[in-house]
Amino acid sequence: MKVGLWKIAHARSGDKADRADIGLFAYDAATYAVLKREVTRERIATHFSDICKGPVEIYPLDNLLALKIVLNAALQGGAARSLRMDKLGKTIAAQLLRMEIEAPGDLPRLGPFSYPSPACGGG
């Protein structure tokens, strides 16, 4: 089934010059295996084709159940010369959480859970 990453993972993004970087974290090991398989450089490049003008890098970290995603040439040359509202790329992680991937319906986070669900039209 199609699942929005916001349901199964958390993420933070930041900047270094013209490079935006995102840490994507699975809440559990089963989900991490799915992220590793489904969140590919090609999918990321497509999702961020509007802003990312350079290559995409992905580094899986099994110890952290995390993917380190790097978008090269994604910040209009860097925060100090960017015209964008979010010149630091802090909300790029939120953009990533809107991505949908193919995932099994029995992942732990896809059961009923207690936290307040955000209004997320893309999810």
Added chain:
Amino acid sequence: MKSVRIGAGLGFYGDSWRPVRASIESGGVQYIASDHLAELTLAILQKDRQKDASAGYARDCVPMLLELWPLAAERGVKFVMNAGGLNPQGAREAVARAFREKGFKAKIAVVMGDSIFERIDELQTGGEPLAHMDTGADIGSVRERLLFANAYLGAAPIAEALSRGADIVITGRVADAALSLGPLMHEFAWRWDDWDRLAQGLTVGHLLECSGQASGGNFGSAGEWAKVQNFLHLGYPIAEVTEDGGVLMTKAPGTGGKVSFDTLRQQLLYEVHNPHAYYSPDVVLDMGAIVFDDRGSDCVRITGAGGAKRPDTLKVVAGYHDGWMGTGQIGFSWPDAYLKCETSAGIIKGLVEERGWKPDEINVEYVGYNSMLGANADASQRDNLNECFLRMTVRTKDKRIAEGFGRLFPWLGLSGPPYAGGFQGIAPAKELLGLWPTLVRREAIEPHVTVDVEAVA
């Protein structure tokens, strides 16, 4: 076994020092490592220095120390901070002046020598290419427009300042994590080639350098952030480090926020490129075997940082003038909020054209619709927004166009689409700066680094 507690200070120029009080009063810290310099900050400080040669440092260090120093001094807590920016001497003079007025005493050190701006020609003659480290471009293309150039120094001058009795160490540009690694090297006298211990120390510094981001702040998630308790009194992270390189991350008792596997792993990877080779002046860190052992109650034990030999080069970031930005904004309520913004954007573009202005780039964003999510905004919401703001920015080499751009907008209030509101005044032209990261051999920089300790009484 000997142990040291380091608390996070600020995470950027303008951050709050209010949570630092709890770390000093009840967190048992011996050091506060305060990071005032984001990558962008030297660009801001450069603008200050252009207006006033005695400025160019992070001014918030003065009120911060005025409030915290009495608490710190009576407990023997020391401060290490990069608030010196482009003018560490100026920062010390300002702090000393304020301390004398209050009758505070302290030994204050400054670390100098990170600026290479005055030595660029000499460095090039000496064989440093100063090529852009990502693109390989020749620095000649921006040479005439350079405004500052600073190397990221390591922990050694900070450790030296502390060993010479400094209570407060003010540096310019240093690796953010060196603000913590410096005190650890001073306290434990680890060998400078004990790569794994240096790596543990660097991990500590990296986790502390963004203040509340390691303790529940900016916990990027859908919904989970709301489980973080008591943002109002969020505690900044505190690291307890033992002589053998053991690390326990926590925060002051009774404070809000959260120190956990989740909050720490988000910060560990923050603004990291290759997590298997995180470069610093003192060690190259491999995060691939780091273990966060979450003991609950905001206590996480950290092991497994891998260290490799330090690089032969230091990173330098230079900044250069890169044109001007003009900004204009106007907001509209329902009905047709988006459409009215879009119509206004068309009118503004028409005005720009009519005046013969040729900006290099026009950027159009719809605040309340896509200014943060960009192309990933949910288009189905576009035509039924309660309200929407048009934000337009232009990039131009001509400062007059940047100044004039914002003046095109107010007219729309009476002669454009209906129900405009929330006018915020006319934004002045903003200077844009390009950043030029490059690598320089450490032998060309380190002999110029100085540490000076002065007693203020």
